[in-house]
Amino acid sequence: MDKKRTYAIIGGSSGIGFALARKLTERGDRVLIGGRSSERLTSAVNSLGPLATGKTVDVTDRQSITLFFSDSPSLSGIFTPAASYNTGTFRDGSLDTSEDLFRAKFWSQYWAIHEALPYLRPDAAVVLMSGAASVRPIGAPAYAACNSALEGLARGLAMEIKPIRVNCLSPGTTDSELWRNRPADVREPAYDYWSKICIAGRPASSKEQAHAALFLLDNTNMTGSTLFCDGGYTLR
Numbered sequence: 001m002d003k004k005r006t007y008a009i010i011g012g013s014s015g016i017g018f019a020l021a022r023k024l025t026e027r028g029d030r031v032l033i034g035g036r037s038s039e040r041l042t043s044a045v046n047s048l049g050p051l052a053t054g055k056t057v058d059v060t061d062r063q064s065i066t067l068f069f070s071d072s073p074s075l076s077g078i079f080t081p082a083a084s085y086n087t088g089t090f091r092d093g094s095l096d097t098s099e100d101l102f103r104a105k106f107w108s109q110y111w112a113i114h115e116a117l118p119y120l121r122p123d124a125a126v127v128l129m130s131g132a133a134s135v136r137p138i139g140a141p142a143y144a145a146c147n148s149a150l151e152g153l154a155r156g157l158a159m160e161i162k163p164i165r166v167n168c169l170s171p172g173t174t175d176s177e178l179w180r181n182r183p184a185d186v187r188e189p190a191y192d193y194w195s196k197i198c199i200a201g202r203p204a205s206s207k208e209q210a211h212a213a214l215f216l217l218d219n220t221n222m223t224g225s226t227l228f229c230d231g232g233y234t235l236r
């Protein structure tokens with residue numbers, strides 16, 4: 001009998017999601033990864049090997065999420081780091097930008113778990129993605145609120161959809177493609193600033209975040225929690 005487990009990772013073609021897909025396939029699990037770019041998905045699937053499959057999805061579009069899960073196998077877990085958004089200040093930022101942020105990061109994960117629910121095994125685990133600005137904002141109050149909302153969603157879902165476990169990973173600044181694709185004159189000052197305001201003195205790696213996500217997927221006593229993988233940022 002095929003004992004392999006399958007995990008869905010929406011946002012699995014780069015960064016933290018890809019690093020988790022790598023860890024899961026390396027230990028013999030299957031992954032179904034999603035992202036908007038078919039080129040990026042193909043490249044990720046080729047790199048991960050035969051235990052990986054990819055399917056395009058845009059998490060800002062509910063119908064696209066429905067299609068993503070339309071022929072899903074039974075799932076042992078789901079991780080939802082996919083999001084593209086802008087942030088801004090309350091006084092001068094655009095109201096549309098703040099509303100779009102919630103669609104891109106909060107509602108996308110809410111919709112994804114809703115669509116995935118029929119395919120999640122009773123012993124499955126959900127890992128939502130927030131960010132450490134939830135409890136220690138650096139400007140952009142809507143971004144702080146969005147991350148706090150996701151951490152609240154993990155607690156609420158953990159109550160309602162038990163025995164499925166639901167937790168949230170809350171990273172600090174992480175050296176992923178999200179930052180590497182930004183110009184060096186934006187990225188380097190941000191990394192320097194981050195290194196000064198956290199205890200670890202450096203950004204995290206995608207592998208470190210994936211390690212934290214894997215713990216939340218695997219540990220059968222973890223539910224309703226938020227794990228801050230942030231180099232001590234929220235402590236200071």
Ligand SMILES: NC(=O)c1ccc[n+]([C@@H]2O[C@H](COP(=O)([O-])OP(=O)(O)OC[C@H]3O[C@@H](n4cnc5c(N)ncnc54)[C@H](OP(=O)(O)O)[C@@H]3O)[C@@H](O)[C@H]2O)c1
Pocket residue numbers: 010011012013014015016017034035036037038040057058059060081082083084105129130131132170171172173174175176177178179
């Ligand atoms: N890196 C950090 O410093 C940091 C810190 C705190 C929180 N986070 C959170 O971590 C998450 C992922 O970060 P990352 O650093 O791993 O980013 P990343 O390297 O840019 O990866 C993002 C992944 O999501 C996919 N994606 C983006 N928008 C999507 C959409 N609308 N629909 C479907 N897929 C989409 C991307 O593929 P396509 O572009 O092909 O769609 C890619 O696979 C985000 O939620 C972010 O807020 C990151």
